[in-house]
Amino acid sequence: MSSKSDKKITIHLIEDDVSQRDSIESLLAFKGFITKSYSTANDFLQTLPFERPAIVIADIQLPDISGVDLHRMLMEKNINPPIIFISGEASIQESIDAMKQGAIEFLVKPFEIDTLIAAVNNAIKIELKEINLNFLLKNLSPREFEVYNLLLQGLNNQELIDKLHLSLPTVKQYKSEVMRKLKVNSLSKLIELAR
Template identity: 80%
Template sequence: MSHKLKKITIHLIEDDISQRDSIESLLVYKDYIVKSYSAAKDFFKNVPFERPAIVIADIQLPDLSGVDLHRILMEKNITCPIIFISGEASIQQSIDAMKQGAIEFLVKPFEIEELTDAVTKAIHIELKEINLNLLIENLSPREREVYKLLLKGHNNQELIDKLHLSLPTVKQYKSEVMRKLNVKSLSKLIELAK
């Protein structure tokens, strides 16, 4: 079915060779496709990359901080999950990373389980987003408008006012959006997009 689409690629950016090798061999052993880089500039040569993908990045790269790397990805509209690893975590860095939407912040030396749990969590989030994006592509432009307004919590009357449609038409659009996104209720629709 859908998660058979493509294997997930893990982009690993770590300048410490021994650290990079040990993380890479662990992930390869777990049957992931891993692309490794020793610096952000090498990684950016590969951007944009195919999704589904996740990024594991050292927070202190020689040429860029992990937080900046994440910001640049977001500016390029690449929203895949990111896990940061750090030798000596400054509290501020981890706060900045999390505020910006990092999935996890691991401080070395971390346990193998911590890393694999973070990777599993990131993959789950990535596949959910990819699936949602595929579903949204099936919506007509009008249905997409309705979807965005529903996410903002607009009720029928607000939809009627904003879209200049009649109530039966609004209801029709709503049920189409929910059918195409395969959700039974509005709360499920909002949960899907979280």
């Protein structure tokens, strides 16, 4: 059963096979998801930039642009919703390329309904976490954002003092402000939030 927050997420489905597209779309609608469908990558690209939260389900073998190339184009535009690839006869190389590029799932047709729904639910979790993190990061001042990035790189207090030319009390103050604003209480939680 999908929760209320799922309803706000739009699933962009890019599939050129009409019967496949219709069957996936009606399944997702039945599960209560909002779905927008496209038969080509270019049709989908006309909608940019689209509202988030969103996830993308794309066939690897599209008539105009491959799913992997479409994903790369989105990333170049700094649009990076979670993406699930589907394919009829995926080569090992295609699936490796897709996963290396950050696809969260690669499903080979015909796939089980449960497998697709599990992938969609996983994508939604990732997307909502990302949206939440971006929302929280907007509360950081430019200096706090800098401290946040340095903390993610694993810098300790002394390295922060050297890098930022600040005193220990000031460094500690920035660290505690970053953690307070991101609603975490430890460095490990901060790293987990950003992962």
